[in-house]
Amino acid sequence: MATIKVPEHVPSPAEDCEQLRKAFKGWGTNENLIISILAHRNAAQRSLIRKTYAEMHGEDLLKELDKELSSDFERIVLLWTLEPADRDAFMVNEATKRSTSNNLVIVEVACTRSPLELFKARQAYHARFKRSLEEDVAYHTSGDIRKLLVPLISSLRYEGDEVNKSIAKSEAKILHEKIANKEYNHDELIRILTTRSKAQLLTTFNHYNNEYGNAINKDLKVDPKDEYLKLLRTTIKSLIFPERHFSKILRLAINKLGTDEWALARVIATRAEIDMERIKEEYFRRNSIPLDRDIAKDTSGDYERMLLALIGHVDA
Amino acid sequence: MATIKVPEHVPSPAEDCEQLRKAFKGWGTNENLIISILAHRNAAQRSLIRKTYAEMHGEDLLKELDKELSSDFERIVLLWTLEPADRDAFMVNEATKRSTSNNLVIVEVACTRSPLELFKARQAYHARFKRSLEEDVAYHTSGDIRKLLVPLISSLRYEGDEVNKSIAKSEAKILHEKIANKEYNHDELIRILTTRSKAQLLTTFNHYNNEYGNAINKDLKVDPKDEYLKLLRTTIKSLIFPERHFSKILRLAINKLGTDEWALARVIATRAEIDMERIKEEYFRRNSIPLDRDIAKDTSGDYERMLLALIGHVDA
Structure with a gap:
């Protein structure tokens, strides 16, 4: 909402x-x-x-x-005013540039937009940059990260809720085997995460949890500094529980020494019209403080007023 | 035409x-x-x-x-009557099944349709099979072939004619190095072929030819029996010279001991409304016999009449 x-x-x-x-x-x-x-x-x-x-x-x-x-206020107003597909194209392009590189943004756009929204972002990317989105992502990445990001951002996942339980079972087993063997970049693991529908993956992850005793993301938390593993966990979380992903991004952005204004503006500009109500609930559940209070504490002036207005703060 | x-x-x-x-x-x-x-x-x-x-x-x-x-006549009439996007979805699905597996069809659909047509085929696949096209392609392939086919079929290439010559030059060099080292499945080679626009690739291949003395496909013709290499060559040819690709498929289908009716029907049903006139020209240039005469020689009855009508044979 x-x-x-x-x-x-x-x-x-x-x-x-x-x-x-x-x-x-x-x-x-x-x-x-x-x-x-x-x-x-x-x-x-x-x-x-x-x-x-x-x-x-x-x-x-x-x-x-x-x-x-100017500055942070300008950025949130510009991001907000852009058309959603064009905004996604703009942000992914920034994320592929060396000075503003941010692979997490690419995962976020790939996994939290609907298949059609993602397609529209790819079309907007053509119009704006005269290249394809996956072309730039592929060009600016390499190795395991490229291997994960290119199919993620090129996917057109099936959106229906039909689920094949026997595939869910066999693929939970594959995921568990690869993770147990530390083959985090295995073709099969990447195939499953980048091509299966959200409903199918949910069933697979639930089976994984029931059968092997841990949530899959817990098993992937072996090295907090490894960027590829972090992107894998972000993929999983933002596919099946996007409001929790966004709530965590907001918490990290606010709790940072010197708020991460880009992350804050990105989440609020992209979600205010989609699911910000649920993100606020999730934020409160996890941090026992309302999001608007945390934002008011960390920001000021027009920038603060704009952010609060977008998240529906009554006085804004 | x-x-x-x-x-x-x-x-x-x-x-x-x-x-x-x-x-x-x-x-x-x-x-x-x-x-x-x-x-x-x-x-x-x-x-x-x-x-x-x-x-x-x-x-x-x-x-x-x-x-x-029934039989061949039925197949051409059904293929022809299907909507083009749905027909592509149908044919790619057949091509992923064990009994009718045909990776060349997947490459052909990925490389000879416009970006929007390919997207529509992917949408039609959802509607018809309740799964995504790339999901089935990825599931039914493995290794190098999967590594090539999944990004090919998920691509949304930029369609404009803007070309970056310095990238064309540097990527021709990359292609030449990888091919010279027999690293045909190298990430960079696959990245270039699966993400760059057709105009950009044309420039790259021309530079390759001028700089290194051979057409790239000639350098890739090292082992005629290797399926992956064959698919690589088909990718290149169908991206930059589709009518030559189709003309060759027709020639092989007709010259086979026992015509390859599926290939014949596929090319005619999918190209009769697009570029069959140019394919016929190319066919004649290469074989010095008109396509309709070759088809008339190898087929008969209603099936023959239907094929000839679709390729604009005057009496049909």
Whole structure:
């Protein structure tokens, strides 16, 4: 469930554009006005605002925002305003670049979007970068990490809930054997994780747990510093329990000495319209403190107001 | 360019369905009537006929054809009548099964369809088989062949004609090194072939040819019996010169002792609406005999009439 609050009577895109134009003009920028509009419009509405803005003022709204805003506040507003598929393309591209490399973002996009959303992100990547998403991921990675990431990001998993129990059983056995032998990069292990449907994997992991006594991710927690193993665990968790994955990313981002603003903005911009309500529940369950209180403690100013508005904080 | 001949004034789908119904009724089936309708309708028209038939007669046209027809004639009519994406899904599924295993078909579908057509085939696979296409391909293959086929069939290559010449140069060098070292299954070689756009690959292969003196496929022709190498060569050829690939498949199918009817029907059913005119040209250039004469020599009856109609033979 989404956390953003869209007013009952939404102004027309033209009215929103007039207000935004006003917010950019005059002495300094009116950040509160920007938040009061953009944080309270859904993806379709924001897309229409952007289109209307270009028609009315001959400028790309994103470029205007880029000119007017700065630092963390700018980043969350820009990420939020992008169309979801284009945003995913943008973030994955950043994640493949040396200076902003982040394989976890690639796993996250590959495993927590629906098959069709992932496909749309791949199409948006073509339009924006004139290359394919998997092409850049493959080019910028190597070895085991490439072996895992390329099929993950190219997958079009079946979405139905039909499950083959005998395959689940035999594949739980394969997974257990490979993990017991420390063959974490085995072809079969990667095949199972990158091609099976979420419903099928859930059955497989449950069987693994029942038959072999440990959750699969516990058995994969052998070396906390090994990046490949960490990505494997992230794959599993974000496929079957995405709100727990996101809640943990938020906790790590906030608890860091110097908040990880990119992770915070990424999770909030990508989930506010999807499952942020459940992420907040999971966050509270795990940390006994509401997410909005933790965010308010670690951030400030317009940036704080924007984040809180997106996660549905009442005063924002 | 397509070879099928659609009449200037096409009867309504309801009229076509009435005629088809007539062809099924009475003493024996009227195969000529079936050919005269189905072989002369494009994909959109056939799809409408199938839909109308179900509405008018409460039966699936494909099931009726399956009941009325038999052997090679039945197969070409069924393949032809299927929607292209569904047909690809159907053929790839056959190709993953032990009794009808055919990795070349998987390469062909992966490399000669447009990125969007390949995506639609993957969607059709979900609908028809309740699993993903890459899931079945990965499950039924192993080793080097899996390593090549899974990324090929999951790709969404960039379609634009932008080319990066310095990458083409450096990747031609990588390809040449790996091939010279007989590392045909090297990660980098597979990465290049499975992720780069067709325009980029064309530039890379041309650079390879100019710089190292041989066409890349010539350098890969070291062991004619090695299936993996054969699939590599098919990948390259069907990406950059599909009509030559198809023309060769037709020649091999026809020249075989006992024509390979499946290959013949596959190429004709899948290309008659796409590039069969160019395939015929290529066939003639290579074999100095027109394709229709070769087909007429090797086939007979309704089957022959259907094939000839699809490749635009004047009398059919």
